[in-house]
Amino acid sequence: MVFKKIINKFFKKNNIKTLFLVDVLYMKDLNAIYNFKNGDYLIKQLNFILKNQAKQLIKESLKRNVEIKIKNTHADIFEILIFDNLSIEEIVVLKNVIYECVVANDFKLLNTNSTINIDVTIGCSKGIDKNIKIYAEKAVYNAKLNFLHYMYYDSILYKDEATNENLLETINYSIENNLVEPYFQAIMDNSNDKIIKYEALMRIFDKDGNMLMPNVFIHKAKKCRLYNKLMEILIDKIIVYIKRYKIHISINLDYVDILNPHIKKSLIHKIKTNDVGKYITLEILESEKVSNFNIVNEFINKVRELGVKIAIDDFGTGFSNYENILNLNIDYIKIDGSLIKKIHEDIYLNLIKSIVLFSKQQNIQVVAEFVSDLKILRYVKNIQIEYSQGYHIGKPMDIIELFGEKN
Numbered sequence: 001m002v003f004k005k006i007i008n009k010f011f012k013k014n015n016i017k018t019l020f021l022v023d024v025l026y027m028k029d030l031n032a033i034y035n036f037k038n039g040d041y042l043i044k045q046l047n048f049i050l051k052n053q054a055k056q057l058i059k060e061s062l063k064r065n066v067e068i069k070i071k072n073t074h075a076d077i078f079e080i081l082i083f084d085n086l087s088i089e090e091i092v093v094l095k096n097v098i099y100e101c102v103v104a105n106d107f108k109l110l111n112t113n114s115t116i117n118i119d120v121t122i123g124c125s126k127g128i129d130k131n132i133k134i135y136a137e138k139a140v141y142n143a144k145l146n147f148l149h150y151m152y153y154d155s156i157l158y159k160d161e162a163t164n165e166n167l168l169e170t171i172n173y174s175i176e177n178n179l180v181e182p183y184f185q186a187i188m189d190n191s192n193d194k195i196i197k198y199e200a201l202m203r204i205f206d207k208d209g210n211m212l213m214p215n216v217f218i219h220k221a222k223k224c225r226l227y228n229k230l231m232e233i234l235i236d237k238i239i240v241y242i243k244r245y246k247i248h249i250s251i252n253l254d255y256v257d258i259l260n261p262h263i264k265k266s267l268i269h270k271i272k273t274n275d276v277g278k279y280i281t282l283e284i285l286e287s288e289k290v291s292n293f294n295i296v297n298e299f300i301n302k303v304r305e306l307g308v309k310i311a312i313d314d315f316g317t318g319f320s321n322y323e324n325i326l327n328l329n330i331d332y333i334k335i336d337g338s339l340i341k342k343i344h345e346d347i348y349l350n351l352i353k354s355i356v357l358f359s360k361q362q363n364i365q366v367v368a369e370f371v372s373d374l375k376i377l378r379y380v381k382n383i384q385i386e387y388s389q390g391y392h393i394g395k396p397m398d399i400i401e402l403f404g405e406k407n
């Protein structure tokens with residue numbers, strides 16, 4: 001019996017486990033608005049929901065007996081540790097189960113009949129060592145950074161992102177096997193609530209089918225001179241989908257892409273030969289790196305001749321001088337999500353209003369990024385922003401989810 005316990009302990013320690021970190025959003029604000037006693041009461045209710053309702057739903061979803069440990073490790077963070085090597089499909093299912101379990105509940109406040117809803121960010125990782133938590137925390141951090149509700153990190157794959165040959169191997173694998181995919185996030189016309197275009201977001205996949213987000217692989221790809229190949233595959237697939245479905249697509253570029261003669265030449269050639277310019281918007285990332293606006297404008301003028309529209313992405317972070325915007329021939333400004341998510345605060349609301357007013361005076365249309373709930377959407381519509389994008393409008397989807405078929 002003792003020997004059996006030792007064996008079980010050994011395998012439990014060395015088997016791959018899956019960890020979900022659930023981080024309550026805006027906990028500081030909740031404490032400030034409703035006081036710390038109510039904040040503690042909200043955490044107590046969430047603790048009960050996760051340990052009972054969520055745990056039961058996880059077991060039902062997996063349809064097998066697995067050990068699950070749930071604990072509140074920090075004021076606003078919960079760990080859900082599953083002693084099983086879950087597949088990426090199971091992880092996505094459980095992420096949805098956990099998230100919906102939280103946001104669907106009404107949370108009571110002390111000494112009142114009022115209830116509120118809370119939101120969470122979920123980070124997930126799996127592995128056999130203590131690094132599993134480090135990478136789950138990294139997943140949470142990057143999810144917040146990218147205004148996502150969820151992100152997955154594989155602690156085995158990314159032990160040392162700066163030098164890890166596994167990551168380089170995965171990038172090469174995705175290129176060789178054509179596993180660079182655009183994921184499409186809807187952009188809605190606020191005047192009629194209709195989807196008018198999609199932003200294409202790059203994703204790659206490893207040998208096990210795990211999806212990697214750009215913040216994981218882009219730096220490594222650029223450092224190893226593989227970024228051009230990733231972009232080639234991405235643009236080729238986007239053009240195929242445009243020609244097949246006649247959908248309007250936004251493609252992200254940064255200043256470095258515009259300076260890259262290979263990417264610039266290839267992009268212009270593909271747009272021209274396939275006659276798809278009228279379906280494409282190029283989103284140029286606002287960045288402090290932009291030092292030569294003549295180069296940017298020269299590129300903009302070339303692609304506009306092909307019918308391409310131009311947007312400045314993440315406005316509020318780099319082209320902060322409005323004069324620079326006046327010198328660029330653009331169609332849209334996309335207001336940075338870090339501003340939009342705080343639109344209910346007067347200081348941010350007034351700043352956003354000034355951007356909208358400036359844009360209207362220049363006949364530039366505005367897109368609000370990170371429209372994550374109905375409350376934000378109402379603010380956005382109320383100040384007459386033309387378009388909205390974010391998880392409330394639609395999550396990023398692959399072509400199968402969007403149209404039910406591939407290639």
